[in-house]
Amino acid sequence: MPNVLYITSSSFSGSTLLSFLLNTHPDITTVGEMEGWKDADVNTFQCSCGAVLKTCPYFVKTAGVFEQHNLPFSPNDFGTGYRLVDNARFNQYLTESLPRIRHTRIEKLRDGMLRHMPGFSKQIEQNNRANVLFMQTALALTGAKVFVDADKSPYRLRYLQRLPEINLLPMYLVRDPRGVVTTFMENRGWDAALAMKVWIKEQLDILRILQEFPHSIRIYYEDLCEDVNGVLAQIHRFAGVTPQPFSGDFQAVEHHILGNSMRLDRVGKIVKSERWKTKLSAGDQETIARIARDFIERHRGHPLSDILARIEPIK
Numbered sequence: 260m261p262n263v264l265y266i267t268s269s270s271f272s273g274s275t276l277l278s279f280l281l282n283t284h285p286d287i288t289t290v291g292e293m294e295g296w297k298d299a300d301v302n303t304f305q306c307s308c309g310a311v312l313k314t315c316p317y318f319v320k321t322a323g324v325f326e327q328h329n330l331p332f333s334p335n336d337f338g339t340g341y342r343l344v345d346n347a348r349f350n351q352y353l354t355e356s357l358p359r360i361r362h363t364r365i366e367k368l369r370d371g372m373l374r375h376m377p378g379f380s381k382q383i384e385q386n387n388r389a390n391v392l393f394m395q396t397a398l399a400l401t402g403a404k405v406f407v408d409a410d411k412s413p414y415r416l417r418y419l420q421r422l423p424e425i426n427l428l429p430m431y432l433v434r435d436p437r438g439v440v441t442t443f444m445e446n447r448g449w450d451a452a453l454a455m456k457v458w459i460k461e462q463l464d465i466l467r468i469l470q471e472f473p474h475s476i477r478i479y480y481e482d483l484c485e486d487v488n489g490v491l492a493q494i495h496r497f498a499g500v501t502p503q504p505f506s507g508d509f510q511a512v513e514h515h516i517l518g519n520s521m522r523l524d525r526v527g528k529i530v531k532s533e534r535w536k537t538k539l540s541a542g543d544q545e546t547i548a549r550i551a552r553d554f555i556e557r558h559r560g561h562p563l564s565d566i567l568a569r570i571e572p573i574k
């Protein structure tokens with residue numbers, strides 16, 4: 260039964276960088292996000308190996324295996340995402356977070372009901388088979404022992420937890436919220452307060468769902484950048500492989516990782532992104548600090564308070 264390391268985090272928290280770093284270990288393999296790169300045009304989107312998706316030998320081989328097993332496959336949709344209905348928002352209500360309610364028991368009741376509804380149970384079963392087949396194929400193609408799924412959504416952990424074919428190991432990747440908030444503001448047009456509140460909500464979802472797992476590890480993006488070998492060794496041990504230090508260039512190894520534009524960089528060096536220091540106004544930084552302080556004051560001893568207190572000078 261292979262170990263499957265699952266990265267759960269907010270977007271823009273360094274999961275693509277971490278995927279590349281982990282993939283340099285000979286016993287670990289990953290394609291990054293595990294549902295396929297949905298917005299990619301297979302005729303033009305470049306895989307991190309350099310080939311366009313349609314001709315990338317790795318994905319061509321995977322497609323062949325899926326065909327043998329009568330499962331649909333495309334490099335921009337592996338069939339591994341739990342999509343029960345076409346409407347994205349409605350699907351989120353069915354498989355991830357409910358509107359407004361954040362309650363583990365209610366979510367689990369919903370999940371249990373869906374699993375027993377004929378139309379949905381068939382779809383979930385097919386997605387389960389696609390996940391197991393994809394992981395097995397990736398391990399067979401690379402000779403690795405551990406598969407890394409960097410899909411990020413904590414809700415997906417609950418589906419993977421039910422697969423008897425794998426041993427699931429959750430890893431929580433957390434980054435200074437000011438870095439994430441900056442990109443939320445740029446990419447989604449939010450103000451600092453909304454971006455920070457969304458970030459907090461996402462961390463609370465992750466922390467709540469991780470309580471359902473007996474073992475998990477928490478990795479800070481900043482620690483990864485500052486002490487790459489120390490943090491990698493910690494993850495390697497957690498995943499059950501022999502720790503191996505970083506070579507200094509993660510692009511020296513062949514990758515088929517679907518992720519941000521970083522995947523096409525020629526030289527794989529770690530560059531710690533602290534753009535927020537210049538991009539966030541003093542007012543926005545104060546807004547973020549105030550929301551963080553409010554949370555800490557209201558939730559003493561909460562794991563998220565510990566995470567927030569760690570960030571200078573929010574204390």
Ligand SMILES: [Zn+2]
Nearest residue numbers: 306308315515
């Ligand atoms: Zn490729």
